[in-house]
Amino acid sequence: MAFKDLSATQQSLQLLQRSLERGRLAHGYLFSGNELESLETIARTLAKTLNCQEPVRKNGLAVDCCDRCLACQRIERWNHPDLHWVRPESKSRIITVAQMRELMRVIQLKPNESRFKVAVIVAVDRLRPEGANAFLKTLEEPPADSVLVLLTTEPQRVLETIVSRCSRLSFGNGSPRPLDAAQREWLGDFSELASQERKSLMGRYCLLDTLLRRLAALRTSIEESLSARSPLQQHQDAEKNLLDRWEEELTASIEAEYRRHRAELLGVLHWWLRDVWLRTLRQKPNISDRATSPADKPLLAIAAGLEASLLSFPELAATGRVAQRISPIEALENLQILDQLQRWLGGNVQEALALEVGLLKLHL
Numbered sequence: 001m002a003f004k005d006l007s008a009t010q011q012s013l014q015l016l017q018r019s020l021e022r023g024r025l026a027h028g029y030l031f032s033g034n035e036l037e038s039l040e041t042i043a044r045t046l047a048k049t050l051n052c053q054e055p056v057r058k059n060g061l062a063v064d065c066c067d068r069c070l071a072c073q074r075i076e077r078w079n080h081p082d083l084h085w086v087r088p089e090s091k092s093r094i095i096t097v098a099q100m101r102e103l104m105r106v107i108q109l110k111p112n113e114s115r116f117k118v119a120v121i122v123a124v125d126r127l128r129p130e131g132a133n134a135f136l137k138t139l140e141e142p143p144a145d146s147v148l149v150l151l152t153t154e155p156q157r158v159l160e161t162i163v164s165r166c167s168r169l170s171f172g173n174g175s176p177r178p179l180d181a182a183q184r185e186w187l188g189d190f191s192e193l194a195s196q197e198r199k200s201l202m203g204r205y206c207l208l209d210t211l212l213r214r215l216a217a218l219r220t221s222i223e224e225s226l227s228a229r230s231p232l233q234q235h236q237d238a239e240k241n242l243l244d245r246w247e248e249e250l251t252a253s254i255e256a257e258y259r260r261h262r263a264e265l266l267g268v269l270h271w272w273l274r275d276v277w278l279r280t281l282r283q284k285p286n287i288s289d290r291a292t293s294p295a296d297k298p299l300l301a302i303a304a305g306l307e308a309s310l311l312s313f314p315e316l317a318a319t320g321r322v323a324q325r326i327s328p329i330e331a332l333e334n335l336q337i338l339d340q341l342q343r344w345l346g347g348n349v350q351e352a353l354a355l356e357v358g359l360l361k362l363h364l
């Protein structure tokens with residue numbers, strides 16, 4: 001993909017292209033956004049643009065890639081010698097010190113084929129202080145013609161020492177990505193149930209149950225599809241230590257994939273709770289309950305129209321019912337509770353407990 005294929009309306013993309021145009025690229029970037037996948041696409045497009053053999057130029061400087069030349073193709077296929085990727089790999093899903101040392105070693109070497117060396121660190125929030133220390137000096141003064149791109153969906157978890165050494169660009173596109181049929185159905189059920197509940201503990205546990213069942217179904221389907229692809233299936237007669245390693249890799253990849261899906265599901269919930277919050281603003285245009293004067297009417301109509309266009313799931317009737325019962329402040333607290341829940345789950349707390357505490361706290 002080239003920059004021209006990505007959403008041109010994104011301010012951060014425009015900023016990035018403008019820095020290319022002016023030859024003012026930073027040495028270290030921190031890209032944040034909703035999904036690692038799209039951040040990786042942007043990082044890859046930047047790497048292509050820097051190394052493309054026939055780039056689109058402005059003022060003589062490359063501002064986009066051709067997406068066709070050999071360099072572009074090799075970057076697309078992950079086998080360009082001057083583009084290095086680091087991702088959380090170990091069992092505990094952290095980026096290890098050894099991975100960072102290796103990256104520092106290769107980034108110091110001269111580029112093999114192209115002008116720029118590009119290092120991309122995926123999920124840099126998984127880098128612990130020990131790993132970060134191995135890396136801070138390079139981040140501060142990277143070798144000439146090298147660019148370090150760090151990606152995260154949880155910028156609040158990235159170590160401050162790293163954030164302060166990077167140029168930050170946020171690619172959160174301000175709306176959730178389209179839901180698939182199963183997610184849509186689940187959110188419909190969940191919101192409906194939430195709108196019925198009358199502050200009873202029983203109702204709350206029903207909600208928790210809906211969430212846990214969806215997560216269990218996700219885990220099962222992930223287990224099935226990853227197990228089918230694992231070499232364990234085809235080579236059951238392999239040596240024991242090889243089998244053990246495959247087993248370990250399979251377990252780790254199931255866990256990583258499950259966590260990604262779980263975060264995505266909670267992300268969907270977050271967008272719905274944001275809708276609830278927007279609706280509370282309409283139902284209570286002024287928190288002090290001041291009587292609305294006729295002069296306010298056109299303003300309120302505009303506000304209602306604007307709010308409708310901001311809703312992520314305007315089709316869900318349950319949103320309005322929940323919004324009627326809670327204040328905008330409570331609705332806003334819900335968003336913080338979801339953020340907190342994602343942070344807990346990102347750490348090593350027990351999942352069921354975290355979900356229970358989180359759901360019990362929500363104002364519904």
Ligand SMILES: [Zn+2]
Binds near residue numbers: 066067
């Ligand atoms: Zn190219």
